[in-house]
Amino acid sequence: xxxxxxxxxxxxxxxxxxxxxxxxxxxxxxxxxxxxxxxxxxxxxxxxxxxxxxxxxxxxxxxxxxxxxxxxxxxxxxxxxxxxxxxxxxxxxxxxxxxxxxxxxxxxxxxxxxxxxxxxxxxxxxxxxxxxxxxxxxxxxxxxxxxxxxxxxxxxxxxxxxxxxxxxxxxxxxxxxxxxxxxxxxxxxxxxxxxxxxxxxxxxxxxxxxxxxxxxxxxxxxxxxxxxxxxxxxxxxxxxxxxxxxxxxxxxxxxxxxxxxxxxxxxxxxxxxxxxxxxxxxxxxxxxxxxxxxxxxxxxxxxxxxxxxxxxxxxxxxxxxxxxxxxxxxxxxxxxxxxxxxxx
Amino acid sequence: xxxxxxxxxxxxxxxxxxxxxxxxxxxxxxxxxxxxxxxxxxxxxxxxxxxxxxxxxxxxxxxxxxxxx
Numbered sequence: 001x002x003x004x005x006x007x008x009x010x011x012x013x014x015x016x017x018x019x020x021x022x023x024x025x026x027x028x029x030x031x032x033x034x035x036x037x038x039x040x041x042x043x044x045x046x047x048x049x050x051x052x053x054x055x056x057x058x059x060x061x062x063x064x065x066x067x068x069x070x071x072x073x074x075x076x077x078x079x080x081x082x083x084x085x086x087x088x089x090x091x092x093x094x095x096x097x098x099x100x101x102x103x104x105x106x107x108x109x110x111x112x113x114x115x116x117x118x119x120x121x122x123x124x125x126x127x128x129x130x131x132x133x134x135x136x137x138x139x140x141x142x143x144x145x146x147x148x149x150x151x152x153x154x155x156x157x158x159x160x161x162x163x164x165x166x167x168x169x170x171x172x173x174x175x176x177x178x179x180x181x182x183x184x185x186x187x188x189x190x191x192x193x194x195x196x197x198x199x200x201x202x203x204x205x206x207x208x209x210x211x212x213x214x215x216x217x218x219x220x221x222x223x224x225x226x227x228x229x230x231x232x233x234x235x236x237x238x239x240x241x242x243x244x245x246x247x248x249x250x251x252x253x254x255x256x257x258x259x260x261x262x263x264x265x266x267x268x269x270x271x272x273x274x275x276x277x278x279x280x281x282x283x284x285x286x287x288x289x290x291x292x293x294x295x296x297x298x299x300x301x302x303x304x305x306x307x308x309x310x311x312x313x314x315x316x317x318x319x320x321x322x323x324x325x326x327x328x329x330x331x332x333x334x335x336x337x338x339x340x341x342x343x344x
Numbered sequence: 345x346x347x348x349x350x351x352x353x354x355x356x357x358x359x360x361x362x363x364x365x366x367x368x369x370x371x372x373x374x375x376x377x378x379x380x381x382x383x384x385x386x387x388x389x390x391x392x393x394x395x396x397x398x399x400x401x402x403x404x405x406x407x408x409x410x411x412x413x
Contacts, residue, residue, distance in 0.1 A: 262388075265384070265385035267381070272380055289388070
């Protein structure tokens with residue numbers, strides 16, 4: 001669908017690539033007071049995907065917010081991607097989203113039909129997730145932005161942290177990588193018609209299917225892979241767990257042509273931000289530069305990174321392959337070593 | 345000597361401009377950029393097209409000299 005505004009031309013960095021770098025963020029938040037509340041099970045002191053607050057012995061609230069500038073030009077699709085991405089933080093905690101509030105920033109000149117399409121895209125994904133949009137807030141801004149604040153529920157004893165992995169755990173990734181590189185190639189007008197479609201299909205796929213499989217098994221840690229890249233999010237998981245990871249790079253699926261574009265320097269600036277942050281903790285071995293670059297690619301609405309008990313790994317893999325066929329078994333958690341991540 | 349001034353441009357524009365410039369198969373080219381990501385990306389692009397790259401840095405400004413190997 002063609003629209004009067006080319007949404008991606010209005011933003012300099014798109015999707016989760018617009019995220020403030022992990023290093024900058026920890027400096028900004030470093031001096032903030034952290035309140036102690038025995039019912040606050042996950043707060044921002046652990047840089048997890050969402051906060052979790054115990055309401056009763058049976059019920060905890062999961063609360064998260066996410067929004068960003070357009071990563072695609074079609075407003076309905078952008079709305080779908082932004083909503084899928086915002087809902088994902090609840091799934092990454094093992095929870096189920098229930099209520100959502102729209103966060104909307106729009107230029108005064110943006111056509112009403114485009115704004116409505118963006119909201120309709122968001123609504124469609126929230127509805128698919130079984131949640132309800134109950135309101136929101138909108139302001140004028142030169143660069144459009146959209147996202148959601150999402151509230152969900154989880155059992156207070158059975159939510160997933162982004163740390164807590166154990167030695168021997170098997171690592172799964174539920175979506176291929178390369179969305180940031182492909183959208184950069186699209187901005188450079190290097191894609192043939194239809195080549196972005198698979199990336200869009202992945203970015204609009206809820207992580208609900210992966211979460212619904214995971215809850216039946218002994219998952220020790222889980223997070224969603226977004227702006228900090230697979231390396232950045234895996235680093236957080238390993239450092240938080242005080243362990244290291246051995247990653248079978250050959251088992252990782254990159255979207256078609258991603259390595260070709262990486263090789264010719266069509267990398268979003270976020271690749272370098274992520275690399276600067278995580279690289280000191282990653283043993284990259286002698287892998288080709290294009291593969292190493294692609295592992296730092298900021299993902300928008302990426303898949304779940306799951307660390308599961310080795311005894312449950314085969315069964316979880318079967319379940320995931322049936323409902324989330326893009327799943328890859330990418331490595332194992334090993335004893336803490338000199339580096340946090342070893343690429344082989 | 346051809347000069348591509350890509351300062352102030354956001355990725356992927358510096359690579360796009362460099363690509364346009366090397367289309368005719370010229371053997372030497374200078375590219376000016378003012379961001380680390382642009383420097384790295386143009387360097388990768390040049391290598392993929394068989395150019396050797398020499399980088400000179402002055403503050404945040406980079407001068408990339410591309411030469412067909």
